[in-house]
Amino acid sequence: MTSGGDSPGMNAAIRSVVRACAYYRVSSVGIYRGYEGLIEGDFIELTARSVNNIINKGGTILKSARSAGFRTEEGRAKAYEQLKENEIEAMVVIGGDGSFTGAVIFNEEYDFPVIGIPGTIDNDIFGTSHTLGYDTALNTAVEAIDKIRDTASSHNRLFFVEVMGRDAGFIALNAGVGAGAEEILIPEENLGLDRMLESLKKSRRTGKSSSIVVVAEGDKSGKNVYELAEYVEQNLPEYDVRVSVLGHMQRGGSPSCFDRVLASRLGVKAVELLLDGKTNLMVGLQNNEVISTSIAEAIKGGHSINQELLRVSDIMTT
Ligand code: F6P
DSSP states (O other), X not given: OBOSSOOTTHHHHHHHHHHHHHHTTOOEEEETTHHHHHHHTOEEEEOGGGGTTOTTOOSOTTOOOOOSGGGSHHHHHHHHHHHHHTXXXXXXXXXXXXXXXXXHHHHHHHOXXXXXXXBOTTOOOTTOSOOBTHHHHHHHHXXXXXXXXXHHHHTTEEEEEEEOOTTOOHHHHHHXXXXXXXXXXXXXXXXXXXXXXXXXXXXXXXXXXXXXXXXXXXXXXXXXXXXXXXXXXXXXXXXXXXXXXXXXXGGOSOOOHHHHHHHHHHHHHHHHHHHTTOOSXXXXXXXXXXXXXXXXXXXXXXXXXXXHHHHHHHHHTO
């Protein structure tokens, strides 16, 4: 199943799981709409041929949902009944930390084998350097910011560009560095609004006529992106300020080659772990090796921003 927010590469992961099952002569069944579909028994038999031509497609052919029903004991009991009735013996959950929390609880209650594949653009999961969709979302954000820069520079404007990431600043920091942003505001490092004003003043003094400030949606400055723009307009009237919120465009589109390859590797590993009798593990990438971490650790572990990249970003915005 795919669960939670969709991300580019989910289809490639479905394809990989199904093809690995076919390779090992195991039947596979797709569960529609995540845990919602599991509770309702909304299943489809999948074969190696059912997943032709989806490696390059964004979104998820199995659809996705955030399920309120599965948070209840009754919901999970119904889900277990559906799995038994359909003779399903193990489950691969492609999703983010919310989906993994559900998987852990379900395993504790019903001892049902489950392996997680991290699929979210936010990259906020411990135990993998990259979640599926993160690389594609970064490239989408950078492409969008490049385009916004054309207008910023033609009109000598300052743009505040909000990117996704929930409570994490990975997309903001990496897309900000990649697109050459003048300032990057992330939740992990709240340097205060005064510093931003100072930095923008300095930009003007040193001859910059336009600027881009990338703001993570989870930024902790205490102001949303529109309030930030207003604050700068009030304090630095010489700036012509605009706001652009990139939003869900960052979740869509054809996955990058990196995400397709990652999905293919993680899907095979997920199936092989289940065939080895393993459960409650999340597959991930560390130092370009496919590894596994306990799902509980992956959820609890938290995520830390790369300090070296933060330092590079500070130097680049000089
Ligand atoms: O987790 C992926 C994500 O796109 C976050 O970056 C964002 O905060 C959230 O999902 C948006 O969720 P929804 O699509 O439910 O509005």
